[in-house]
Amino acid sequence: MTTVIQNVKLLNEEGELVVSTIVIENGKIASINGDIPAGATVIDGIGHFASPGFVDVHTHLREPGFEHKETIATGSASAAKGGFTTICAMPNTKPVPDSVENMQLINGLIKESAVIRVLPYGSLTKDISGEVRTNMQELKEQGAVAFSDDGIGIQLASTMYEQMQQAAKLDAVVVAHCEDNSLIYDGVMHEGKRNKELGLPGIPSICESIQIARDVLLAEAAGARYHVCHVSTKESVRAVRDAKAAGIKVTAEVCPHHLLLEEMDIPSDDANWKMNPPLRAADDKDSLHAALLDGTIDCIATDHAPHTAEEKCCGMVGAPFGIVGFETAFPLLYTNFVETGKWTLKQLVDWMSVKAAQIFDLPYGTLEVGASADLVLIDLDKEQTIDAEGFVSKGRNTPFNGWTAKGWPVVTMFEGNIVYQEAE
CATH class of the missing domain: 3.20.20.140 (Metal-dependent hydrolases)
Structure with a gap:
């Protein structure tokens, strides 16, 4: 299975955000800014930041x-x-x-x-x-x-x-x-x-x-x-x-x-x-x-x-x-x-x-060709108030309830599969 994530922003070596395309095949990152294979499932990243x-x-x-x-x-x-x-x-x-x-x-x-x-x-x-x-x-x-x-x-x-x-x-x-x-x-x-x-x-x-x-x-x-x-x-x-x-x-x-x-x-x-x-x-x-x-x-x-x-x-x-x-x-x-x-x-x-x-010498935490396709798309402009009652965790114990923050994950992928997606 091939998935392409278009129109996302990646950090380059200088720490700048660059619009990019990520190609995922068989749970791994196959290419970054390479050719898009025919028949691939395409996801529009709509300008979100893609982080490891x-x-x-x-x-x-x-x-x-x-x-x-x-x-x-x-x-x-x-x-x-x-x-x-x-x-x-x-x-x-x-x-x-x-x-x-x-x-x-x-x-x-x-x-x-x-x-x-x-x-x-x-x-x-x-x-x-x-x-x-x-x-x-x-x-x-x-x-x-x-x-x-x-x-x-x-x-x-x-x-x-x-x-x-x-x-x-x-x-x-x-x-x-x-x-x-x-x-x-x-x-x-x-x-x-x-x-x-x-x-x-x-x-x-x-x-x-x-x-x-x-x-x-x-x-x-x-x-x-x-x-x-x-x-x-x-x-x-x-x-x-x-x-x-x-x-x-x-x-x-x-x-x-x-x-x-x-x-x-x-x-x-x-x-x-x-x-x-x-x-x-x-x-x-x-x-x-x-x-x-x-x-x-x-x-x-x-x-x-x-x-x-x-x-x-x-x-x-x-x-x-x-x-x-x-x-x-x-x-x-x-x-x-x-x-x-x-x-x-x-x-x-x-x-x-x-x-x-x-x-711990783990081969994770990077967005590189050949690495496991573990990534998160983050809306850096999204601002919302923390509501502990909306947590997925069973725990609600936080001192940050009611704080307002920006930069919220909207999609998380593990080995190329979406495991979290923000509700529409």
Whole structure:
């Protein structure tokens, strides 16, 4: 089957938008601006921007075990609506992908339900308990994209070091949610000014940065590739920057909400503003921006984390951490950073696709001849207000409800097939 997408705008090497034609054959990009084969199905892109499908290395699909929050079907459809065509699913499911049997179960569910490419993580420890180490070789053979106990920081340095040694032999990436449990203090938001105004317990910044500092030294000793989840503090940025300067094989991600919001934006004791790591201080947010621009932070990931309305309805204490992010990530970032001249469109696309894929050596996130035809058409001029009730995701937990943004995906294609199309 041959599909031709005409009259779309592609980014050239200089970051300029150029009107182009894309020819897709058998799920791959056959040519760009080449001859149009006879009998091809032609799609008019009506001048929309064609981007590589976005790659999200940090997501939560909840299935198996927590289908009341999200399923692979609803989560992958939500991602497709947001322009994502490859997502990596964290292992905090029930059962955990900590054995061959559990990985096979999850792979079967993905094959049955996902509308885009879903790559599962394997866990670093059994039942993500931080104690008994998993057999990473067996899990990698079953398709684990990388290894993490995300949601829980590994407390024992010996456990992390031994798994990094195993990962180094496999050339696998160890991915870490960095949090020292002894420094959480039952906090529900950042320990700063706003938590005191709201009378809520705070989580100090050192809780995150101290584990990053530990882990980069362990990675150096083990010769392992190490990726830091959702960096949120200036001290964490410093630890990653210093590690990179020392030649340690470390990469890092940042989430849209940590780039867009800080502690003083939290209006009240509202659990839709509760995420982990929490929204930090203004100077932390500034440090994250600088780190993206200088390459200390490598990519943007959503940390899409759906919960039910009932779980999020009654204030921060007792509510679970996390917000959804698939369907709002690109418009929010485009509006607040590209439209304002702080970033270029090419930078944003690179952080959401090319560089994200490179961390795990994934052959996705590019629009090149021979590549998988994973792409998203975006109406950069379309402006609309975010309405959480209209999300495809089961989760409605977002602090961005009611925000107005530009740059909305209108068509998403995965391997040459349309998996999301805006309703007429």
